[in-house]
Amino acid sequence: MHTEYSESENVIRRLHQITQSYDKGFDFQIHALIQLGLERFDLDIGILAQVEGDTYTIRYCICPEYMPLMPGNQFEFGMTYCAVTCESDGVVAVEHVGNSDILGSHPAYRHFGLESYIAIPIHVGGVTWGTLNFSSPAPYPRAFKDIDIDSLQLMASWIEVEMVRRMQENQLRELNVKLKQMASTDPLTKLMNRRAFTEKLLRSVNHFRRSKQPQEAALLLVDIDYFKELNDTYGHLLGDKVLIEFAKVLTENLRSYDIGARYGGKVFVIWLVDTERSGIEVVCDRLMSGLDNLALVDEKLTASVGICHVKTRQVDENALSQFVKPAQIMDAMVARADQALCQAKANGRAKTVFCSEEPVYLDTLS
Incomplete structure (x- = not known):
């Protein structure tokens, strides 16, 4: 119990350090967050992906050379494990996909052969934006713990809040530009007033x-x-x-x-x-x-x-x-x-x- 508490404390401390690194930029924070997840779950592939309609797009990822994925790669949404994740109410954690009733028969398992998988939907403004997911071709050697679920939920919560904040900042910036333009423009001719x-x-x-x-x-x-x-x-x-x-x-x-x-x-x-x-x-x-x-x-x-x-x-x-x-x-x-x-x-x-x-x-x- 003490060990699990220490692990939880370490995850929270590192997550706090990452989320406070605003001066380093959003890209740095997301990569650091994915790296934290890879270390916490002891998996090989970490991805933050966006889902738009039937398209699954990788926005950020860390993966080994044998799995040459990169930001911008797109896949048919239904052909990914994330199609299942987005329909769930929370974390999907499967140690051995081949033995799973949920993902064992999924087309993505036959195509990519990823045995270990843990993921959570990302919701922005009440709408499913995509997923944060971690996986590996090797079966997970132990059962995912409560701390793993909690850690992923904390990561997802920060991403959701930060995306909403950035979206609001962009909207406010666009509104200010529009207001400034309106204040300096003649409404009829659109010339400078x-x-x-x-x-x-x-x-x-x-x-x-x-x-x-x-x-x-x-x-x-x-x-x-x-x-x-x-x-x-x-x-x-x-x-x-x-x-x-x-x-x-x-x-x-x-x-x-x-x-x-x-x-x-x-x-x-x-x-x-x-x-x-x-x-x-x-x-x-x-x-x-x-x-x-x-x-x-x-x-x-x-x-x-x-x-x-x-x-x-x-x-x-x-x-x-x-x-x-x-x-x-x-x-x-x-x-x-x-x-x-x-x-x-x-x-x-x-x-x-x-x-x-x-x-x-x-x-x-x-």
Whole structure:
């Protein structure tokens, strides 16, 4: 009795060490757990397998060279001992399969010839996920003890809890990503929303103003013309469709490092980096043409564009502290682009207007 108690204490101690080794990763923990089982049961093959429909897939295994099994190997579920294990209420432990009424006539015995077998179903979220099983071609020299059953149940319990924890962690991570995406995305157009655009623009402006070499960029405000009349004539559903389709036009005509967003209502905002006036004009022409080609209504769809074209000049690090803050620069660019947009609309709309003939130096904005 004392010996069995010591064995049980040793299994629990080692199991505790393994399960606390989070810093070493899940793969390490599972392999260590299987190795513990092989030593405890004195068997040759240890497998954690997943069952999906009629397919049995080895996820983790430790086995000798004469049994070349490896993770990813798949078998027909009904051809494995685990088909019996998954139907049981707990541990299946058979010392000599050839003499067993349960497994002696099983196809897996004829195919693999595994004489010793001890296994338990793994349940995750109330559903049978697979099995943890240990086996050997040689008959087990003694009867499986209560400590063997208890040890396997402890191993399975930890695996089940850890899998649920990892699944919940993944779900929480995916939910957080989704929530973050929702918080930064305009629900109608799926473009970046105004808040997210502002945050990204601030970072870009800060990087832009610290450039060692002179660079040019531009902030564009794009306003779809006569949008209220469009809604009044065709309804808000058609108006929403125009916004959605124009958002696609915008996305298709921007480079991966440019930033485009729905700024509010029928106004879109674009930040073009590393571009001269001719490049800005090309983008505007493409946006105008793309909007015209939507063919969603009988009337010609047009937009007015106000542009603040800016430029940096080489400034040393000490001088940067004297600059206005990126937020002030951004507000000034938006204000100038908005003034140019108002001028475009006053000039008959369907126009592209720059706030100045030459790029505005960034250090003069306030």
